[in-house]
Structures are given as C-alpha cells and as structure tokens.
Amino acid sequence: MSIVDPIAEGLARGWKVTDGATLTGDLSLSADVVIVGSGAGGGMTAERLAKAGLSVILVEEGALRSSRDFRLDEAKAYPELYQEAANRQTADKGITILQGRTVGGSTVVNWTSSFRTPPETLAYWRDWLGLKDLTDAALAPWFELAEQRLSVSDWQIEPNPNNSLLGKGCEALGISHGRVRRNVKGCWNLGYCGMGCPTNAKQSMLVTTIPDALDASARLLTRVRVERLLTSEDGSRVELVGAVALDATGIRPTGRMVTLRAKEIVLSAGAIGTPAILLRSQLKDPLRLTGTRTFLHPVCLSGAQFAERVEPFNGAPQTVYSDHFLRVDAIDGAVGYKLEVPPVHPMLAAVTLCGFGQRHAELMQTLPNMQVTLALLRDGFNPGSMGGKVVLRDDGTPVLDYPISDTLWDGIRRAWLTMAEVQFAAGAQSVLTMHELARPVKSWAEAKRQINNLPLKPVLARVVSAHVMGGAAMGPDEQSGVVNAFGQHWQVKNLTVIDGSVFPTSIGANPQLSVYAFALRAADALQKRMAGG
Numbered sequence: 001m002s003i004v005d006p007i008a009e010g011l012a013r014g015w016k017v018t019d020g021a022t023l024t025g026d027l028s029l030s031a032d033v034v035i036v037g038s039g040a041g042g043g044m045t046a047e048r049l050a051k052a053g054l055s056v057i058l059v060e061e062g063a064l065r066s067s068r069d070f071r072l073d074e075a076k077a078y079p080e081l082y083q084e085a086a087n088r089q090t091a092d093k094g095i096t097i098l099q100g101r102t103v104g105g106s107t108v109v110n111w112t113s114s115f116r117t118p119p120e121t122l123a124y125w126r127d128w129l130g131l132k133d134l135t136d137a138a139l140a141p142w143f144e145l146a147e148q149r150l151s152v153s154d155w156q157i158e159p160n161p162n163n164s165l166l167g168k169g170c171e172a173l174g175i176s177h178g179r180v181r182r183n184v185k186g187c188w189n190l191g192y193c194g195m196g197c198p199t200n201a202k203q204s205m206l207v208t209t210i211p212d213a214l215d216a217s218a219r220l221l222t223r224v225r226v227e228r229l230l231t232s233e234d235g236s237r238v239e240l241v242g243a244v245a246l247d248a249t250g251i252r253p254t255g256r257m258v259t260l261r262a263k264e265i266v267l268s269a270g271a272i273g274t275p276a277i278l279l280r281s282q283l284k285d286p287l288r289l290t291g292t293r294t295f296l297h298p299v300c301l302s303g304a305q306f307a308e309r310v311e312p313f314n315g316a317p318q319t320v321y322s323d324h325f326l327r328v329d330a331i332d333g334a335v336g337y338k339l340e341v342p343p344v345h346p347m348l349a350a351v352t353l354c355g356f357g358q359r360h361a362e363l364m365q366t367l368p369n370m371q372v373t374l375a376l377l378r379d380g381f382n383p384g385s386m387g388g389k390v391v392l393r394d395d396g397t398p399v400l401d402y403p404i405s406d407t408l409w410d411g412i413r414r415a416w417l418t419m420a421e422v423q424f425a426a427g428a429q430s431v432l433t434m435h436e437l438a439r440p441v442k443s444w445a446e447a448k449r450q451i452n453n454l455p456l457k458p459v460l461a462r463v464v465s466a467h468v469m470g471g472a473a474m475g476p477d478e479q480s481g482v483v484n485a486f487g488q489h490w491q492v493k494n495l496t497v498i499d500g501s502v503f504p505t506s507i508g509a510n511p512q513l514s515v516y517a518f519a520l521r522a523a524d525a526l527q528k529r530m531a532g533g
C-alpha cells in the first residue's frame with residue numbers, strides 16, 4: 001500500500017514555500033500577518049487566518065520534511081527534528097528538554113496524547129490568577145473544534161504491554177486510572193511517533209492545518225530564524241520582523257537577511273523560543289515578566305524488569321494514565337503528579353539509563369523486558385514550584401534556568417516510591433529508579449529503603465521534560481502578565497503570542513490540546529480585531 005505524501009502533492013500544486021538555505025540574496029516581504037513558528041500554536045493560527053482571506057507568512061527555523069523522510073530512525077530524527085538535537089538542557093543540566101524544530105514543530109514528534117485542560121487548572125487560573133473568563137463552558141467550544149479538526153478520539157486498540165502493566169499495577173493497588181485519547185487517523189500502532197509519523201496517521205500540524213493554510217495561499221519560509229522585532233519609537237507597535245536564513249544544516253546563518261512587515265505579528269515559537277524573541281527585541285516589559293514562570297512538568301522515571309517481553313518501543317506510546325496523585329498538592333506545598341509511560345527506544349534509553357561501561361551495556365540488553373513508568377510533576381501551583389526563567393546567552397540563544405526546588409524534589413521522591421510500588425504490584429521482578437546511584441531492587445520494601453536514601457541532586461536524578469509551558473504568561477492586567485487572555489501583548493499593540501508560552505502555570509496534563517484550543521480562541525479574536533480595523 002503506498003502512502004500519500006501531502007507535502008509532495010502540495011508542492012507540486014504550487015504551494016508558496018521558500019527554503020532559506022536556497023536564498024541567493026536578501027529577502028523582503030510583507031503580508032497582513034506574520035506568524036513566527038509553525039507548531040501547535042502557529043499551525044492552528046495560520047489555517048484560521050489564511051482561510052479568513054488574510055495574507056499570511058509563516059516563518060519556521062526548522063526544515064520542511066514529510067512522511068518519506070521519517071524512517072523510524074532515532075539517529076536521523078533527533079538532529080533533524082528536535083531543538084539542539086534532542087539534547088536541550090536547563091542551565092545546570094539537571095533537566096533534559098525535548099522540543100520540536102521542524103515545520104509542524106513539536107506536533108510532528110509528539111506522542112499524540114490528547115487531554116483537555118483540567119477543570120482544576122482553569123479554576124486555579126480564575127481564582128488565584130484573575131483570569132475570570134476562562135471557564136470550562138467558555139472553552140468547551142474551542143476544545144470541540146480542535147478535537148474535530150485533529151480527529152481526537154478514544155484509542156480502540158489494546159494498550160501495548162508497557163501501558164497495560166501500568167494499568168495492571170494501578171488496578172492491583174486500587175489506584176484510579178484511565179485511557180488516553182489520541183489525535184490519529186488510521187494509526188498503524190507502530191510506536192515511533194517521536195521520530196515523525198511515517199504513515200501520516202498522526203494529525204500533526206504538518207498534515208492538517210499547514211497544508212490547508214498553504215492551499216489558502218499562505219506563504220511558508222523554512223530554515224529562516226527570527227532574531228528580533230523592531231518597534232516604533234514609542235515601542236507600541238512592531239514595524240519590522242528581522243530574520244536570518246539558515247544553511248542546509250538548519251543551524252548556521254548563511255548571511256542572507258530576511259525582513260518582514262505586517263499589520264499584525266504572531267509569535268508561536270514555543271515556550272523558550274517565544275520568550276527568547278521577546279527578550280532579544282528588548283520590548284517594553286516594566287516588571288520584567290518575560291521569560292519568568294516557565295514550566296516543564298518535570299518528569300522522573302522508574303524502570304522495571306518483567307519475566308515476559310514488554311517491548312516498550314512497539315505500539316502506541318501513551319494509552320494508559322493515572323491522575324490519582326495529581327491533585328494531592330493544593331496550595332499547601334506538596335506537588336501532585338500524573339502517571340504515564342514513555343515510549344522507550346534504544347538511543348533515548350541509552351542516554352537516560354544510569355551507569356556506564358559494562359553496567360550500562362548489561363542494562364541496555366534488558367530493554368525488551370523493561371517497562372518504564374513516568375511521573376510528570378504539576379509545577380506552578382505551589383509557592384515552592386514557581387518555574388524557571390528563560391535567559392539569553394551572549395550569542396542571543398536562549399537557555400532555561402530551572403533549578404529543581406525542594407518542593408519538586410519532595411514530589412520526585414514520592415513519585416519514585418509510587419512508581420516502584422505500582423511496578424511491583426504489576427509483577428515486576430526488579431525495579432530500577434532512574435538515578436545514577438540507584439541499583440535494581442527485588443522488593444517493594446527494598447525499593448522504599450533505597451529511594452528514601454537517594455541524594456536529591458541534579459544530574460544524579462534523571463529528570464526530563466517534553467512539555468515546555470509559560471514564559472509569556474497571560475494575566476488580567478500588565479502587572480501580572482505579558483499578554484492578555486487572548487494572547488495580545490500588553491505593551492505592543494500589534495503583537496499576539498499564540499503558543500504554549502501563554503500558560504500561567506503548567507497544564508497538569510499533556511499540553512497539546514490546550515495549545516490548540518487556546519490558539520483557535522486567540523486567532524479568532526485576532527481575526528475579529530483585524531476585521532474591525
């Protein structure tokens with residue numbers, strides 16, 4: 001069966017796509033709207049505005065790839081599709097961050113889990129952060145629209161063993177758990193979502209909104225990195241978007257400059273990317289809020305050996321979850337966590353597993369029988385988890401300074417304990433907490449002893465994240481936010497932020513559906529503002 005390649009077909013139909021690497025001179029363009037970044041926020045916005053008849057330029061620093069490039073090959077996928085070749089790290093190297101860097105952004109490499117923003121999160125935003133209009137009822141139509149557009153539905157196939165063992169352990173302990181909905185259409189259940197979907201089943205921006213925006217005459221610039229926005233003298237309007245063309249590696253500037261003008265500018269470069277552009281542009285920011293309150297859902301992990309084969313690299317990556325421990329926190333200080341499993345492919349496993357040399361090689365050989373559970377911590381809700389801060393290095397590239405606080409370490413230790421208990425309850429022969437000094441243990445009692453004595457130190461504990469949120473947070477006024485509840489910048493009137501950076505706390509669930517719904521809502525408001533003159 002041949003797989004239709006919507007990108008090849010669209011290019012043949014005459015899409016307006018310019019690859020920065022091929023530019024032989026500087027380029028200057030104008031449009032009604034320039035959108036920077038083509039991930040969850042940018043894709044949704046581009047389709048909406050282009051279909052409304054506005055001229056749209058979508059600028060992306062990554063390259064345009066398609067299903068024929070996605071070869072289920074980690075060594076190829078990470079350098080081609082991820083920020084910093086999937087090795088982006090926080091300033092103290094304590095947390096490894098996965099983010100996409102390609103046309104379609106992180107949606108091209110994400111694992112398709114689709115949760116609406118939890119009602120508790122919206123209630124917190126209303127009650128504690130003053131975002132009064134963000135009720136479940138007001139947002140429901142936007143979630144429905146996003147779910148329809150991206151074919152979000154229940155996953156009908158049996159979970160793979162990696163997921164079903166999480167369910168089995170929860171069942172045995174009376175821990176509530178559920179099934180994950182996914183944004184896929186005709187999924188082959190391969191399990192290589194993180195390397196780009198080779199069958200176009202994943203309803204990422206690459207195969208949905210971006211093709212439709214291009215069919216509606218939008219223009220796409222790839223391998224073009226936006227450096228800064230130049231504003232009017234009083235700082236109230238963006239007049240120019242300054243960008244550089246990148247060479248075929250997608251990293252080094254070629255020396256060709258790209259200058260864009262538009263009535264409205266949308267930043268959708270993702271949390272870290274968007275705050276970086278705002279900081280480089282030195283926009284008015286009286287309270288220096290830009291880049292602050294950046295959240296990660298810091299993730300800690302626990303591996304377990306089973307007698308039977310688990311093959312955690314095969315099958316839909318995330319289909320079972322538990323929110324049982326998510327809401328233990330409240331404002332009293334303790335952090336809650338969500339349980340899920342990650343797909344475990346050899347290269348990512350190799351860099352996450354503990355030890356080196358012989359011990360590491362022996363661990364890698366056990367991969368087929370390994371089950372891995374993860375706990376993502378809900379940061380941003382307690383005084384002890386106020387997130388990190390995006391800062392600029394001397395060369396203008398961003399780095400997230402996110403020291404792991406005592407509150408988060410406490411959550412990590414509790415989550416390790418929970419995961420070990422669940423894995424033993426599911427029948428694990430041994431459990432290995434993902435910490436450099438941990439050793440495999442054969443009983444829950446032994447696990448408790450070991451986990452309670454592990455030093456809580458960055459790098460020793462393996463902490464990762466694929467959910468970057470915040471850094472240009474929504475707030476009800478300019479004292480509390482960088483943008484308003486529709487993403488409009490408080491200081492710069494023709495600038496709107498539409499991506500994961502607008503969230504004022506973490507979501508407390510995998511964030512893509514929240515980004516989509518808020519993007520549709522913000523793009524609709526922008527379109528109406530523009531129509532009103």
Ligand SMILES: Cc1cc2nc3c(=O)[nH]c(=O)nc-3n(C[C@H](O)[C@H](O)[C@H](O)COP(=O)(O)OP(=O)(O)OC[C@H]3O[C@@H](n4cnc5c(N)ncnc54)[C@H](O)[C@@H]3O)c2cc1C
Nearest residue numbers: 037039041061105106111112113226270273500510511512
């Ligand atoms: C491996 C992985 C698995 C995930 N799994 C899930 C999941 O199962 N469920 C879920 O809900 N979420 C998941 N996520 C997270 C989810 O995909 C993101 O939250 C979401 O895509 C964020 O949308 P965004 O628009 O903020 O940013 P992105 O989708 O990351 O898009 C930002 C885009 O902007 C581009 N950009 C950045 N800076 C510039 C610049 N200066 N100039 C031009 N372009 C720029 C980037 O290259 C990128 O393409 C996962 C993420 C990853 C990486």
